[in-house]
Structure formats: structure tokens, C-alpha cells
Amino acid sequence: MTTVEKIRFERVTKSFAVRDANKKGVSNEYTAVQDLSFTVREGEFITLVGPSGCGKSTLLDLTGGLTTPTRGRILIDGKEIAGPGLDRGIVFQQYALFPWKTARGNIEFGLEAKGIPKREWKEKANYYLNLVGLSQFADRYPHELSGGMKQRIAIARSLAFNPDVLLMDEPYAALDAQTRESLQSELLRIWKQTKKTIIFITHSIDEAIYLGERVVVLTGGPGQVKEIVDVPLKSRDADVRSHPDFVKIRQKVWNLLHEPEYIGANI
Numbered sequence: 001m002t003t004v005e006k007i008r009f010e011r012v013t014k015s016f017a018v019r020d021a022n023k024k025g026v027s028n029e030y031t032a033v034q035d036l037s038f039t040v041r042e043g044e045f046i047t048l049v050g051p052s053g054c055g056k057s058t059l060l061d062l063t064g065g066l067t068t069p070t071r072g073r074i075l076i077d078g079k080e081i082a083g084p085g086l087d088r089g090i091v092f093q094q095y096a097l098f099p100w101k102t103a104r105g106n107i108e109f110g111l112e113a114k115g116i117p118k119r120e121w122k123e124k125a126n127y128y129l130n131l132v133g134l135s136q137f138a139d140r141y142p143h144e145l146s147g148g149m150k151q152r153i154a155i156a157r158s159l160a161f162n163p164d165v166l167l168m169d170e171p172y173a174a175l176d177a178q179t180r181e182s183l184q185s186e187l188l189r190i191w192k193q194t195k196k197t198i199i200f201i202t203h204s205i206d207e208a209i210y211l212g213e214r215v216v217v218l219t220g221g222p223g224q225v226k227e228i229v230d231v232p233l234k235s236r237d238a239d240v241r242s243h244p245d246f247v248k249i250r251q252k253v254w255n256l257l258h259e260p261e262y263i264g265a266n267i
């Protein structure tokens, strides 16, 4: 495993101005993420868990360069993030596909954005369609695809940019359990094949442990790193979830998420 640092969160704080419900024209400062620091290695798969509203999506938006920190900074390859860039691909919970483009058209959009010459689109789109197992569905429109298929196309489109970093915000939350499990193992396969650095947000402890090499557990809002849990599993076969090592880590993460500060929080 490489030990090269890819992403560094350095005392990142993000505050928002929110309207005061009782005083017209007055706004208060709400801190979603406070003094948050951790680093991600190149090629690492990091999962992020924490109670609802602890700032997970805020953190992902900051990493995507969609917003900027109020204090602190985020570095990628030692350079401070200055805005969105093709070095980072984002996959959201809602598929965010263009409804007027076919599966292939959606993937080609990623290729066009990256400046790949048009003559190479077909072959490259075929590669990514094959990578997510959807070669047969290239000409279907999003409304003709299942939820799981749409999410696979969204992943393929993000990969078509060939970003170094893939940021995933609860990408499987809307899917049924079976589709979710098969997409989880598919993502691990793609990760091993492409060697991307991945940050993956989830509400599922099992998903976090199955996918992550490390699980970053955040405190309730304002979000801070509570603990980073190593996941030294020898195998990631589908039945690993019942392995004693997996069960032990699940218990640990569960305990971290159920300590007194979380009581009343919506995990």
C-alpha cells in the first residue's frame, strides 16, 4: 500500500449564516464542521460515518470545491483546493444523470469535459460501460434503467473524467439491499482496478466497514473527527460480514456512534 498523502484536511471549519426565526433580518452563524483534521493516503478507500447533520455532505462539498472553508484548508497533492476540478469526481445519492442523454451519452459527457477527442469517445465509453457491467444498456435513457443501473452509469460517468479522487455522498442510500450489496462489491472491484482515492459517505455501519480501509467516525454537529477505525480485514468476500473480525469492528463503530453525545441524534 502506498503511504503517499493525497488529501489533507487541516483544521477545517465551515460556518453558514442562518436566518434567526425570531428576529427578522437577523442571521446567526451555524458551524457545521469545526477544526476537522485528517489525512487520506493515495489510493485509499475512506468511509465517513456520523449522525445526521454532523457535516458529512458539507465536508464532501468542500473537498469537491463547491464551497470554501470558513477557516482551515484542504490540500490535494499538497495544493490547496481552489474550486471544482476534473481531478475530483462526485457521485451523489440522486443519480444526477442527464435525462435527455442515453447511458452512453452520459458517459461521453465526462469524456467531452475532459477534452478527449471525439473519435476516442466510443471506445472509451465502451470501456466504462463494460467496467460497470452495462454494455447491453448503452442506448437506454435514464428513465429506462433501474435505480442500481442509473447509479452505475453515474459512477461510470465520474470515472470517465479519470479523476484521481472519487467523492461519493451516500450513493447507494436509495437502493434496495440486494442491489446495494452487489454495487458495493462492484465498487471494490473497480477501486482495485483503477486505484482511485475514494471518500465515501454512508449511514450504514456495515457498508462503511465492508468498503473502507479506514472508517472516519465524526462527532455530532459541529462535526469533528471522533475516531478513525482501521479495518484490517483479510478478505472482502460477500460473507465477510459474519466473520468475527467484522463483527468486532462493527461493535466498535456502533459503540462510537452510540456514546452519550449522540443520544437524541438521528444516526
Ligand SMILES: Nc1ncnc2c1ncn2[C@@H]1O[C@H](COP(=O)(O)OP(=O)(O)OP(=O)(O)O)[C@@H](O)[C@H]1O
Binding pocket: 016, 017, 018, 030, 031, 032, 050, 051, 052, 053, 054, 055, 056, 057, 058, 059, 221
Ligand atoms: N447552505 C447551508 N446553509 C445553512 N446551513 C447549512 C447549509 N448546508 C448545510 N447546513 C447545515 O449544516 C449542518 C450539516 O449539514 P450536512 O448536510 O453536511 O450534514 P450531513 O452529516 O451530511 O447530514 P445527513 O447525514 O443528514 O445527510 C446541518 O445542520 C445543515 O442544516
